[in-house]
Amino acid sequence: MTIREIAQLLDAKALSGNDLLDTAVQDVFCCDMMSDVLAFATNQSVLITGLVNSQVIRTAMMLDMRCIVFVCSKMPSEEVVSLAEDNDIVLLTTAHYMYTTAGRLYATGLLRGE
Amino acid sequence: MPPVFCVVNEMEGLKFHFDIDGGDFASAGEASVETKKKLRQMGFPPDVIRRCAIAMYEGEINMVIHAHGGVADVEVFPERIVITLTDHGPGIPDVSLAMQEGYSTATEQIHDMGFGAGMGLPNMKRYTEDLKIETKVGVGTKVTMVVDVS
Numbered sequence: 001m002t003i004r005e006i007a008q009l010l011d012a013k014a015l016s017g018n019d020l021l022d023t024a025v026q027d028v029f030c031c032d033m034m035s036d037v038l039a040f041a042t043n044q045s046v047l048i049t050g051l052v053n054s055q056v057i058r059t060a061m062m063l064d065m066r067c068i069v070f071v072c073s074k075m076p077s078e079e080v081v082s083l084a085e086d087n088d089i090v091l092l093t094t095a096h097y098m099y100t101t102a103g104r105l106y107a108t109g110l111l112r113g114e
Numbered sequence: 115m116p117p118v119f120c121v122v123n124e125m126e127g128l129k130f131h132f133d134i135d136g137g138d139f140a141s142a143g144e145a146s147v148e149t150k151k152k153l154r155q156m157g158f159p160p161d162v163i164r165r166c167a168i169a170m171y172e173g174e175i176n177m178v179i180h181a182h183g184g185v186a187d188v189e190v191f192p193e194r195i196v197i198t199l200t201d202h203g204p205g206i207p208d209v210s211l212a213m214q215e216g217y218s219t220a221t222e223q224i225h226d227m228g229f230g231a232g233m234g235l236p237n238m239k240r241y242t243e244d245l246k247i248e249t250k251v252g253v254g255t256k257v258t259m260v261v262d263v264s
Contacts (some may be wrong), residue, residue: 035233038168039240041161051228055175058143059228062150062167064160077138 001025001110003067003090009104011095012069016081017090023066027111030102034059046110048101052076057083066090071098075106096107127191128156134174134199136183136228145186146171151195154193156190158263165241167259172234173199173257179224180204181255191212195244197259205251 004021007014014021029041030048037047037059046067047060052074060068067090070076075093076084084091094101130152132145150167158166171185177184181203189196206212211237220230239245244260 006194017205032228033231033233035231035237038172039233039237043164049228053227054140055143055228058147058171061147061170063164 001108003046003092006067006069006105007008007092009108010069010092010096012092012094015076015091015093016065016085017088020066020088023090025066025110028102028105030098035077038062046105048098048105050074050098052080054080054083056080057087057089060084060089061087067092069094069095069101071101127189127196129189129190132186132188134177134183134186134201135217136181138177139178142178143171146174149186149188152188153195155189158195162261162263163196166197169238169241169259169261170197170199172237173197175203175229175261176234177203179220179229184254190205191263193263195261195263197242199259200254201256202254205253205255206247206249207251209247209249210222 002022002024025046027042028046029037031037032049032051034055041063042062043064044066047065048069049056050071053071070093073093073095081091134145135141146167149170150163150169153163153166177199181201184199184201187198211217215236216232218230218232224230238259242259246258249255
């Protein structure tokens, strides 16, 4: 599944990495605790989170994640968007709650990133 | 964040030194990002780079959260990478307790930022071959981590 297809499925808006939307991704991790992401997520996952600070981007960088989905219409600062842009990470924001967001992606058969 | 210096020495390996700013949570992790880039440029295997980056990142976050910053030194050898984090913070009163997953003394503010779940030191142990903690209450803490390349 591509990031573009994920964006369409979640009615999400891309905040960075518009040129990377056709990147294929295979699994998803869903969490607000970044240490749990570091402990349990796999490389190159999509991260679903409600946090929008710079450490979310750096956590994704450590795991070579390609895409972060912010739920509940959360919007990061311009600095956070720039950090993602500079490191080739696609940021999406969706109005859906975390449960709905994860559920929609889970139903497509994307792996759980565990 | 460029390293302050790097030295090539066949006996001592390649060294990088970073000052970790303790006053700015937003910039925490820059040294780990820089180290990851350096290791990638040097051609180390992705798994080795990942484990070094995560372990150092957790340590860097800990230094910012608990110790008002410190210094990080990375020594790169063909067969191993040694990461040393030194601070002059409050020290760790009970290391075995701090090593337990889920134990944390972080504030609610830190939790709101996505850290302080009590996974920092356990993650540092999880991703390294050797973790050594030297600490004295009121003096500071020195954490040495070794990641084997093979």
